[in-house]
Amino acid sequence: MRGVNRAEICDVNFQEFVRSWSGRVQPRPAPQEPILDGSALDARSFRELFESQLISRHLDLMARVLRVQNKVFYTIGSSGHEGNAMVARATRHTDPAFLHYRSGGFMAERFRKLPGMDPIMDSALSFAASAEDPASGGRHKVWGSKPLWVLPQTSTIASHLPKALGTAIAIETARRLNQPLPVPDDSIVICSFGDASANHATAQTAFNAASWTAYQKLPAPVLFVCEDNGIGISVKTPAGWIGESFRHRPDLDYFYADGLDLAAGYGDVLRAVEHCRRTRRPTFLHLRTTRIMGHAGTDFEIEWRSLEELCAVEASDPLLRSAAIALESGLMTQEEILALYEDIRRKCFAAAEEADRRPRLTTLAQVMAPLAPYTPDEVQAEATRVPALEARIKAFGGEDRLPERQPPRHLAIQINQALHDLMAKYPETLLFGEDVAQKGGVYTVTKGLYKAFGSKRVFNTLLDETTILGLAQGFANMGLLPIPEIQYLAYLHNAIDQLRGEACSLQFFSNDQFRNPMVVRIAGLGYQRGFGGHFHNDNSVTALRDIPGLVVGCPSRGDDAAMMLRTLATLAKVDGRVSVFLEPIALYMTKDLYEPGDGQWLTAYPAPDQALVLGEERVYDADATDCVIFTFGNGVPMSLRAAREIQKKHGWKVRVVDLRWLVPLNHAAIARHAGECERILIVDEGRFSAGIGEGVITAITEAGHGGKPLKRVVGADTYTPLAGAAFLVIPKDEDILAAADALA
Ligand SMILES: Cc1ncc(C[n+]2csc(CCOP(=O)(O)OP(=O)(O)O)c2C)c(N)n1
Numbered sequence: 125m126r127g128v129n130r131a132e133i134c135d136v137n138f139q140e141f142v143r144s145w146s147g148r149v150q151p152r153p154a155p156q157e158p159i160l161d162g163s164a165l166d167a168r169s170f171r172e173l174f175e176s177q178l179i180s181r182h183l184d185l186m187a188r189v190l191r192v193q194n195k196v197f198y199t200i201g202s203s204g205h206e207g208n209a210m211v212a213r214a215t216r217h218t219d220p221a222f223l224h225y226r227s228g229g230f231m232a233e234r235f236r237k238l239p240g241m242d243p244i245m246d247s248a249l250s251f252a253a254s255a256e257d258p259a260s261g262g263r264h265k266v267w268g269s270k271p272l273w274v275l276p277q278t279s280t281i282a283s284h285l286p287k288a289l290g291t292a293i294a295i296e297t298a299r300r301l302n303q304p305l306p307v308p309d310d311s312i313v314i315c316s317f318g319d320a321s322a323n324h325a326t327a328q329t330a331f332n333a334a335s336w337t338a339y340q341k342l343p344a345p346v347l348f349v350c351e352d353n354g355i356g357i358s359v360k361t362p363a364g365w366i367g368e369s370f371r372h373r374p375d376l377d378y379f380y381a382d383g384l385d386l387a388a389g390y391g392d393v394l395r396a397v398e399h400c401r402r403t404r405r406p407t408f409l410h411l412r413t414t415r416i417m418g419h420a421g422t423d424f425e426i427e428w429r430s431l432e433e434l435c436a437v438e439a440s441d442p443l444l445r446s447a448a449i450a451l452e453s454g455l456m457t458q459e460e461i462l463a464l465y466e467d468i469r470r471k472c473f474a475a476a477e478e479a480d481r482r483p484r485l486t487t488l489a490q491v492m493a494p495l496a497p498y499t500p501d502e503v504q505a506e507a508t509r510v511p512a513l514e515a516r517i518k519a520f521g522g523e524d525r526l527p528e529r530q531p532p533r534h535l536a537i538q539i540n541q542a543l544h545d546l547m548a549k550y551p552e553t554l555l556f557g558e559d560v561a562q563k564g565g566v567y568t569v570t571k572g573l574y575k576a577f578g579s580k581r582v583f584n585t586l587l588d589e590t591t592i593l594g595l596a597q598g599f600a601n602m603g604l605l606p607i608p609e610i611q612y613l614a615y616l617h618n619a620i621d622q623l624r625g626e627a628c629s630l631q632f633f634s635n636d637q638f639r640n641p642m643v644v645r646i647a648g649l650g651y652q653r654g655f656g657g658h659f660h661n662d663n664s665v666t667a668l669r670d671i672p673g674l675v676v677g678c679p680s681r682g683d684d685a686a687m688m689l690r691t692l693a694t695l696a697k698v699d700g701r702v703s704v705f706l707e708p709i710a711l712y713m714t715k716d717l718y719e720p721g722d723g724q725w726l727t728a729y730p731a732p733d734q735a736l737v738l739g740e741e742r743v744y745d746a747d748a749t750d751c752v753i754f755t756f757g758n759g760v761p762m763s764l765r766a767a768r769e770i771q772k773k774h775g776w777k778v779r780v781v782d783l784r785w786l787v788p789l790n791h792a793a794i795a796r797h798a799g800e801c802e803r804i805l806i807v808d809e810g811r812f813s814a815g816i817g818e819g820v821i822t823a824i825t826e827a828g829h830g831g832k833p834l835k836r837v838v839g840a841d842t843y844t845p846l847a848g849a850a851f852l853v854i855p856k857d858e859d860i861l862a863a864a865d866a867l868a
């Protein structure tokens with residue numbers, strides 16, 4: 125039996141099953157009659173669902189055949205899961221959907237909801253990685269559609285659950301804030317996944333967060349659909365585990381439906397959907413499915429599973445059951461079913477051959493076009509647009525309290541004022557995270573915002589970074605502007621996939637049809653005097669450096685922080701971008717630069733018509749050419765102090781460049797400064813390996829300035845210890861002076 129193609133066997137099984145059927149022929153039911161006695165499904169609905177199932181099946185069969193001919197590039201199929209078409213039928217095309225990769229049936233059915241759409245051609249273009257693929261423009265085989273509100277998912281299982289929950293919560297948030305919603309305000313969110321995936325930490329955190337929300341009587345209208353086929357690639361889910369695990373969860377309402385039998389399952393699917401829509405409670409639909417034709421085209425099950433088992437699975441094929449229903453009910457004859465089957469097969473192959481003739485992505489520019497859109501003029505115009513005076517007066521509590529009328533202040537205050545300004549300017553802005561509301565954050569950076577803007581816009585989340593970033597994506601999906609906070613940089617890492625794999629990839633994988641703009645505030649970097657140890661002084665931004673499309677800004681002083689926040693919020697508004705605003709904790713309260721009491725690190729609040737330009741550095745002593753120091757964050761005041769000492773000792777005039785924008789690095793600006801100066805110092809408070817300093821050196825070297833005297837002052841490749849020893853692992857003022865000496 126080795127080498128036998130199970131796809132062919134399923135194909136033949138279906139035809140033989142229909143041909144050999146010998147039941148009694150019934151009178152044909154009227155379209156509105158139940159398809160079988162007691163079924164919630166009428167004959168017309170059954171007929172359409174059956175057709176959706178067949179479309180899904182033939183797309184799978186087509187993919188298996190054409191993969192071998194290099195015309196199709198993906199063979200994970202939906203066979204055995206076609207019953208998920210019922211979920212599509214029971215919901216609306218405006219109910220946002222985040223789908224499992226076995227959603228061929230769901231998609232074919234949802235395509236019916238809008239006139240003039242063709243599930244077969246659209247899917248074929250996606251299978252063929254055609255540039256005309258309406259879902260992703262040829263970037264991935266995803267289930268996605270802008271008009272049908274199907275947001276494309278990545279292949280990381282379970283990663284979509286937090287944002288699906290976020291989207292459900294956002295529907296309610298937007299409604300309560302009277303913000304325009306892109307979907308009807310009684311929409312629910314559909315989120316499907318497999319039984320093995322239900323165990324994933326990212327899934328579990330979403331279930332927990334959904335329950336946590338409902339427990340407080342807050343709406344979270346998400347329909348979790350667990351498509352239980354009993355297996356994940358080759359690992360069986362313990363029999364009964366999904367039911368056992370989910371039947372009794374608090375505040376997660378459990379429903380079961382037989383996804384292998386349309387006549388039996390549809391009523392249960394309807395009940396689950398109706399419950400979710402009416403109660404606005406998180407609902408768990410346990411949908412029985414099976415998996416035939418293996419995990420993917422490359423999975424030769426016959427090599428690791430017994431033939432008896434495979435045959436048993438194939439005998440449970442839901443299409444056999446649908447054919448039986450069609451015959452038993454008298455709705456279709458054997459000939460009609462076989463004709464329909466062949467007709468859909470023909471259409472799928474014809475579409476695939478046509479898709480193969482359509483253009484593919486052929487240039488790097490084409491591939492990257494949707495990744496990181498940037499329209500500088502619009503961004504600048506919007507970032508410098510002054511919010512209404514009344515809104516500002518209200519936010520700050522009086523005209524005389526407008527921040528630009530106050531004396532110079534430190535970084536934490538200026539970030540706080542800038543957040544007030546942003547929330548006044550954009551009523552769709554939400555600020556949330558751990559401890560950000562009443563307490564105003566661990567460092568009081570968000571103090572007063574809760575009072576000024578209320579609990580609907582400024583709120584504490586549960587303690588889970590994955591949920592925080594999932595919520596942010598959900599709010600963004602529903603047209604709000606989220607400003608989530610991650611309390612400490614070290615705590616981003618357990619949730620970073622929500623940025624790396626999800627938020628930053630949405631524009632890419634949807635060909636920029638969907639956007640989830642946000643500004644993620646993260647407190648981080650080292651140098652807190654005598655406080656915290658590693659996890660409160662994490663100095664590595666490396667994990668953020670290579671995330672495609674992400675912008676990372678890191679201000680070292682209050683005025684830059686305020687102007688940078690305006691730019692980041694506008695990048696989100698105008699270009700849909702995801703950004704990180706990295707706040708150097710140790711500089712929050714810093715007031716002095718050279719001497720205690722000199723107040724030289726205080727800055728005036730920039731007028732509301734001032735903003736930074738993405739990528740633009742701040743240059744201190746631009747005319748100096750003896751030496752340039754490239755730095756950011758805590759390195760800026762350190763380098764300014766060192767510059768003074770270097771001038772005293774070596775007589776060099778030193779230019780200090782605060783990069784401000786860490787991702788992407790402005791290679792052209794770095795090259796220009798390096799070209800204009802005789803010697804080069806890099807002060808990077810991050811780690812020795814893979815940090816910002818390496819990027820700066822690359823920019824310098826690639827521009828041909830690698831021959832100049834150059835020294836890097838950088839942290840060690842270690843975790844940060846507690847107390848005074850922390851300063852052994854990160855650059856100090858003296859280290860910069862020593863590096864200058866070495867250059868002399
Ligand atoms: C986070 C993550 N880990 C591993 C994988 C590889 N992988 C892809 S599908 C899969 C099994 C999923 O099984 P299940 O959730 O039951 O879905 P099914 O394929 O059975 O429908 C695994 C391990 C992945 N895509 N993502």
Ligand SMILES: [Mg+2]
Binds near residue numbers: 320357
């Ligand atoms: Mg499974």
